[in-house]
Amino acid sequence: MIEPALNPESGFSRFKVLVAYDGSKYFGWGKQPDQVTLQGTIEEAITRFIRTPAQTVVAGRTDAGVHATGQVFHVDVPQEFAQDPEHFTYRINQILPDEIRIISTHKAAVNFDARYSAISRRYRYKILDNNQLLMPLQRYDVASWFRPLDIDLMNQASNAMLGKHDFVTFCRYREGATSIRTLLEFTWHRNQEGIVVCDIAADGFGWNMVRNLVGAAVCVGEGRFPQEWMSEILVGRERVADSYVFPAQGLTLTRVDYPADDQLLDRLLAYQEGLKNQAESVVSGLE
Amino acid sequence: MIEPALNPESGFSRFKVLVAYDGSKYFGWGKQPDQVTLQGTIEEAITRFIRTPAQTVVAGRTDAGVHATGQVFHVDVPQEFAQDPEHFTYRINQILPDEIRIISTHKAAVNFDARYSAISRRYRYKILDNNQLLMPLQRYDVASWFRPLDIDLMNQASNAMLGKHDFVTFCRYREGATSIRTLLEFTWHRNQEGIVVCDIAADGFGWNMVRNLVGAAVCVGEGRFPQEWMSEILVGRERVADSYVFPAQGLTLTRVDYPADDQLLDRLLAYQEGLKNQAESVVSGLE
Numbered sequence: 001m002i003e004p005a006l007n008p009e010s011g012f013s014r015f016k017v018l019v020a021y022d023g024s025k026y027f028g029w030g031k032q033p034d035q036v037t038l039q040g041t042i043e044e045a046i047t048r049f050i051r052t053p054a055q056t057v058v059a060g061r062t063d064a065g066v067h068a069t070g071q072v073f074h075v076d077v078p079q080e081f082a083q084d085p086e087h088f089t090y091r092i093n094q095i096l097p098d099e100i101r102i103i104s105t106h107k108a109a110v111n112f113d114a115r116y117s118a119i120s121r122r123y124r125y126k127i128l129d130n131n132q133l134l135m136p137l138q139r140y141d142v143a144s145w146f147r148p149l150d151i152d153l154m155n156q157a158s159n160a161m162l163g164k165h166d167f168v169t170f171c172r173y174r175e176g177a178t179s180i181r182t183l184l185e186f187t188w189h190r191n192q193e194g195i196v197v198c199d200i201a202a203d204g205f206g207w208n209m210v211r212n213l214v215g216a217a218v219c220v221g222e223g224r225f226p227q228e229w230m231s232e233i234l235v236g237r238e239r240v241a242d243s244y245v246f247p248a249q250g251l252t253l254t255r256v257d258y259p260a261d262d263q264l265l266d267r268l269l270a271y272q273e274g275l276k277n278q279a280e281s282v283v284s285g286l287e
Numbered sequence: 288m289i290e291p292a293l294n295p296e297s298g299f300s301r302f303k304v305l306v307a308y309d310g311s312k313y314f315g316w317g318k319q320p321d322q323v324t325l326q327g328t329i330e331e332a333i334t335r336f337i338r339t340p341a342q343t344v345v346a347g348r349t350d351a352g353v354h355a356t357g358q359v360f361h362v363d364v365p366q367e368f369a370q371d372p373e374h375f376t377y378r379i380n381q382i383l384p385d386e387i388r389i390i391s392t393h394k395a396a397v398n399f400d401a402r403y404s405a406i407s408r409r410y411r412y413k414i415l416d417n418n419q420l421l422m423p424l425q426r427y428d429v430a431s432w433f434r435p436l437d438i439d440l441m442n443q444a445s446n447a448m449l450g451k452h453d454f455v456t457f458c459r460y461r462e463g464a465t466s467i468r469t470l471l472e473f474t475w476h477r478n479q480e481g482i483v484v485c486d487i488a489a490d491g492f493g494w495n496m497v498r499n500l501v502g503a504a505v506c507v508g509e510g511r512f513p514q515e516w517m518s519e520i521l522v523g524r525e526r527v528a529d530s531y532v533f534p535a536q537g538l539t540l541t542r543v544d545y546p547a548d549d550q551l552l553d554r555l556l557a558y559q560e561g562l563k564n565q566a567e568s569v570v571s572g573l574e
Contacts, residue, residue: 022423069422099423136309136386137354137428137539252424 006076006110013082014108017056017089020069022099024140024249028064029071038062038100042073045095049088050081059118059256063208065248067141070103070122070255074114082107109261111268120184122201122255125214125246129196129221142195143250149196149221151188157220157227158186158198161213161234169233169240170213171206179206186213188221201255208245215244293363293397300369301395304343304376307356309386311427311536315351316358325349325387329360332382336375337368346405346543350495352535354428357390357409357542361401369394396548398555407471409488409542412501412533416483416508429482430537436483436508438475444507444514445473445485448500448521456520456527457500458493466493473500475508486541495532502531 006014019042027035031043039056046054058073081088085105092102111117126141128134130148161183168179185201198217200210216233219225233240259267293301306329314322318330326343333341345360368375372392379389398404413428415421417435448470455466472488485501503520506512520527546554 020420020422020424022426067424069424098426101420101423103420133307133388133390135307135356136388137307137356139309139385140427141424 006108010076011079012076013079014074014076014112015082015085015088016106016108016112016114017073017075018103018105019071019073020101020103021067021071022140023062023065023067025099026064028066029058029061041096041100042092043075045092046075046077048095049091050077052078057114059114060121060205060253062251062253063248066251066253067249068253071253072114072118072256072258074108074112109264111264112258112261113268114256117258117264117267118204118256119259120201120203120257121205121253122185122199122257123205123210124252124254125198125200125210125250126252127196127198127214127218127246127250128194132194138193138195139249141249141252143247145218145222147222149218150223151190151196151221153223153227154188154217154221157230158188158213158217160227160231161186165234166237167206167209167213167234168237170209170216170244171239172208172212172242172245173239174207177206179209181205181209186217188217199254208242210251211245211248212240212242214246214250218246219244293395297363298366299363300366301361301363301399302369302372302375303393303395303399303401304360304362305390305392306358306360307388307390308354308358309427310349310352310354312386313351315353316345316348328383328387329379330362332379333362333364335382336378337364339365344401346401347408347492347540349538349540350535353538353540354536355540358540359401359405359543359545361395361399396551398551399545399548400555401543404545404551404554405491405543406546407488407490407544408492408540409472409486409544410492410497411539411541412485412487412497412537413539414483414485414501414505414533414537415481419481425480425482426536428536428539430534432505432509434509436505437510438477438483438508440510440514441475441504441508444517445475445500445504447514447518448473452521453524454493454496454500454521455524457496457503457531458526459495459499459529459532460526461494464493466496468492468496473504475504488542495529497538498532498535499527499529501533501537505533506531 021038026038029038031037031039043054043056054075056073056075089102089105127143127145129145131146134144164182166180171179181202181204183202185199187199189197191197198214216230220227220230308325314324316325318324318326330341330343341362343360343362376389376392414430414432416432418433421431451469453467458466469490472486474486476484478484487497503517507514507517
């Protein structure tokens with residue numbers, strides 16, 4: 001359901017909050033009964049400060065074990081707390097555990113919604129290949145793979161995925177969620193420490209879509225399948241989700257992009273003028 | 288006490304083992320009753336494999352919370368387990384928790400002792416300055432500082448510490464331990480991520496010596512004291528240990544150096560020929 005834009009006379013103001021977290025010990029973003037989640041922990045901290053039940057809306061609902069360096073959420077706070085976003089950052093960070101840090105807080109533009117306004121999400125995936133020893137201090141956000149990976153082959157296969165496609169092949173099933181997405185970036189490089197790094201961006205991602213695309217590219221990079229195979233299974237549209245899924249620990253949400261403030265209203269109106277179904281499908285079921 | 292070199296007829300062979308660990312959850316290297324220590328955990332794993340009580344001797348007895356990417360220890364194993372060091376690495380890593388990884392195992396040269404043969408230890412210390420937000424995934428091995436640090440000033444002050452001095456100013460008291468050390472390297476740089484990185488090496492370090500030297504250099508780098516101050520307190524030889532000590536989490540033992548195999552006997556004989564006291568003092572009481 002689309003959240004209504006905030007009514008200026010409600011007595012609340014909306015904050016746009018940039019947040020980073022080490023997801024190792026969390027059961028993902030979304031609140032769940034009897035589980036320690038990022039949303040639950042963050043809403044509890046904000047509620048303590050504003051003394052009013054806080055509700056957050058997030059750009060990317062990350063799975064259990066997934067990290068973030070550039071996650072975005074919005075939260076509506078009473079006017080008395082809305083005048084000093086820096087103080088809000090400072091106080092909430094005092095309450096939050098070390099695994100979660102608010103990077104910055106800004107007053108949100110009118111019609112800003114962290115989820116529905118977002119035009120793209122960017123993730124990073126890190127793999128140490130060739131059965132190299134994963135150093136204990138790297139293990140928090142790097143996955144291991146036993147075979148050596150050919151970065152050039154992976155880039156060629158990944159490049160063919162770019163553009164608007166039905167990515168049903170790579171999406172775990174979720175009722176009502178579309179798998180039609182526009183992939184904006186999907187590149188691989190090896191960093192100074194020899195770790196294989198994937199950067200991937202899209203308007204939105206289906207459930208497990210990033211980790212399945214990573215796994216499929218690895219199949220090409222290790223020589224198990226030729227590079228055309230990835231395009232073939234994309235076109236084939238047979239759901240192979242979770243055949244290739246890579247572990248959550250290697251995945252980090254690095255960035256969410258929004259349109260300029262003066263385009264937020266257009267984006268919201270598009271939803272409200274009957275494009276709701278399409279809009280839903282573009283933004284729901286994030287990795 | 289100096290360990291005797293291994294008798295070839297003992298039925299045991301000596302392994303030289305290179306190991307890395309995330310020390311966050313450990314009560315330091317040295318075994319202690321009722322504490323989870325690195326030595327205790329590693330000896331337990333080896334004992335399980337060789338079915339004989341294992342005893343390790345380590346190059347640098349790291350404190351609680353200190354990490355390692357290049358720690359070295361030796362352990363004597365029965366002949367039947369001594370033929371395949373690679374298999375030893377593989378099996379011990381299967382038993383050890385993820386926080387500890389054996390990087391490699393080699394048959395030790397005759398007269399090799401991980402502690403007494405070592406000619407230098409190298410550490411790295413990482414600081415995020417200027418009150419910048421420490422990203423949750425960095426917090427495992429980086430310390431925070433609120434003021435901005437001037438790397439050039441720190442390098443000048445640190446450079447004046449090089450050479451053989453009585454570092455009593457910077458050493459926490461430990462009975463029988465010398466504070467006369469030869470500092471081989473003490474440099475600062477800012478890495479690509481903006482983190483201030485210190486590399487420091489010596490023949491050996493007194494207790495808390497690295498973390499006190501880091502803290503003193505920070506006093507210069509933040510402008511609290513002029514750069515000459517560090518040389519003055521070194522010469523003053525008044526123990527200020529733990530006035531400037533920086534937290535353990537930022538510290539990592541990165542490397543231990545040994546002489547060539549054909550010089551190991553000379554080094555051992557030097558001890559045995561009555562230089563024991565001096566030798567003790569050079570290698571004991573490591574950070």
